[in-house]
Amino acid sequence: MITATQKSPTIQDDSWIASSCALCYGSCSILAHRVNGVVVKIEGNPKSAVGKGKLCGKGVSGIMTHYDPNRLTKPLRRTNPKKGINEDPGWKEISWDEALDEIVGVLAQVRQEDPRKLVIQRTTTVMASRMPFHAFAAAFGTPNISASGAGLHCGNAAHLISGIMHASWSVVPDFAYCNYAIYFGASKGHSAGHASCSNMGLAADARARGMKMIVVDPIANFAGGKATEWVPLRVGTDAMLALSMANVIVNELNSVDRPYLQARTNGPYLIGPGKRYMRDVKTKQPLVWDTAANAARPFSEVAAADMALEGEFIVNGVKCTTSFTKLKAHLTSFTPELAEKVCTVPAASIRRIAREFSSEASIGSTITIEGTTLPHRPVAAIAFRGNQGHMNSTYNFIAVNLLNHLVGAADVVGDAWALILHAKVFRKRGSYAMYQSLMTTAS
Numbered sequence: 051m052i053t054a055t056q057k058s059p060t061i062q063d064d065s066w067i068a069s070s071c072a073l074c075y076g077s078c079s080i081l082a083h084r085v086n087g088v089v090v091k092i093e094g095n096p097k098s099a100v101g102k103g104k105l106c107g108k109g110v111s112g113i114m115t116h117y118d119p120n121r122l123t124k125p126l127r128r129t130n131p132k133k134g135i136n137e138d139p140g141w142k143e144i145s146w147d148e149a150l151d152e153i154v155g156v157l158a159q160v161r162q163e164d165p166r167k168l169v170i171q172r173t174t175t176v177m178a179s180r181m182p183f184h185a186f187a188a189a190f191g192t193p194n195i196s197a198s199g200a201g202l203h204c205g206n207a208a209h210l211i212s213g214i215m216h217a218s219w220s221v222v223p224d225f226a227y228c229n230y231a232i233y234f235g236a237s238k239g240h241s242a243g244h245a246s247c248s249n250m251g252l253a254a255d256a257r258a259r260g261m262k263m264i265v266v267d268p269i270a271n272f273a274g275g276k277a278t279e280w281v282p283l284r285v286g287t288d289a290m291l292a293l294s295m296a297n298v299i300v301n302e303l304n305s306v307d308r309p310y311l312q313a314r315t316n317g318p319y320l321i322g323p324g325k326r327y328m329r330d331v332k333t334k335q336p337l338v339w340d341t342a343a344n345a346a347r348p349f350s351e352v353a354a355a356d357m358a359l360e361g362e363f364i365v366n367g368v369k370c371t372t373s374f375t376k377l378k379a380h381l382t383s384f385t386p387e388l389a390e391k392v393c394t395v396p397a398a399s400i401r402r403i404a405r406e407f408s409s410e411a412s413i414g415s416t417i418t419i420e421g422t423t424l425p426h427r428p429v430a431a432i433a434f435r436g437n438q439g440h441m442n443s444t445y446n447f448i449a450v451n452l453l454n455h456l457v458g459a460a461d462v463v464g465d466a467w468a469l470i471l472h473a474k475v476f477r478k479r480g481s482y483a484m485y486q487s488l489m490t491t492a493s
């Protein structure tokens with residue numbers, strides 16, 4: 051018997067090639083075993099943090115896709131312009147040179163007229179395709195590029211809101227440090243969801259370390275099977291549950307991260323009649339109340355600690371109030387008792403989970419990692435498909451994400467983290483601002 055390392059005279063080439071799996075956006079690191087120019091096996095690459103040497107069944111079977119006799123290896127041109135269910139597209143194989151000449155000809159013409167006329171909608175599914183597309187768009191001169199599932203939106207608002215708030219495709223608990231995670235219709239790290247192989251190992255380690263996992267879901271599959279506590283609720287009522295928890299945290303426990311809300315959200319922005327920001331006449335910036343100067347000033351000119359988070363003020367003869375004050379008042383209508391009727395989750399459970407979440411957030415705490423001291427909020431509220439496979443997708447996701455922002459648990463150690471960073475995590479005036487604007491739009 052000849053092993054891979056004992057080359058027979060007929061084996062000229064026997065190598066392991068490091069690459070990455072392109073069968074989903076997990077992009078797990080792989081090693082392809084090539085013998086005499088033929089890939090004979092695909093394994094995970096244990097030296098890489100992405101997948102840590104593990105692959106899912108689809109990844110292992112990538113070899114079948116690679117050598118599928120029906121795999122497309124040449125460009126096809128549609129010859130029948132008529133489209134319809136019973137129309138044969140009339141695909142005709144053409145050479146790569148022919149295809150490239152044709153495409154480049156059209157692109158050159160568009161670029162000459164106005165590069166912005168090129169709109170690129172790129173796939174989300176393959177990591178290897180993301181950066182080249184962006185580099186191409188930049189080189190071409192068009193800003194019009196977006197990622198989209200092109201109608202296959204399993205994440206719906208998760209992608210929209212995570213993109214705006216976390217510069218990310220989605221959010222997951224920071225498994226290495228999170229101590230308390232609430233999953234609203236999500237299964238990340240439990241044999242489903244993004245970066246499946248990497249996250250499964252991380253989630254398993256987190257559970258072994260003692261991370262509590264509260265799974266809010268009408269059905270207890272995937273994550274529910276591993277949960278510390280399964281909280282069943284009526285389908286599609288996640289926003290009501292999350293807002294009633296927010297109400298408890300804000301109005302009953304008063305357990306919010308004030309410095310975070312001052313520095314990182316629009317909580318201190320002044321809202322005038324008509325539910326719009328009060329703005330500085332010159333700079334058009336939203337105004338905040340500067341407690342040191344006892345006057346309204348553009349937010350960029352005021353130290354965060356001096357911004358009034360709550361209160362009513364008169365600015366230029368107009369009565370206004372802070373955005374956070376409005377949120378507090380708005381949340382009062384979402385009582386746990388009402389949520390119990392809508393969601394079927396007992397009010398006592400809602401209060402307990404909200405209390406546990408805000409208490410485990412350890413507001414104000416820091417942690418030192420490799421000599422750097424960072425904010426530490428070891429809680430995360432995440433959501434995904436189960437939370438938003440229906441018309442209230444955006445409201446459900448944003449209400450869940452609001453929980454993180456109330457306790458300052460967004461893109462710091464232990465909290466709800468950007469799953470896939472597009473470039474850099476921009477610490478924006480976050481989900482809270484988005485919630486406010488959606489609230490205004492809805493009312």
Ligand code: SF4
Pocket residue numbers: 071072073074075076077078101104105106107108109110245246247
């Ligand atoms: S999760 Fe599976 S299909 Fe996706 S990149 Fe990893 S091995 Fe490939």
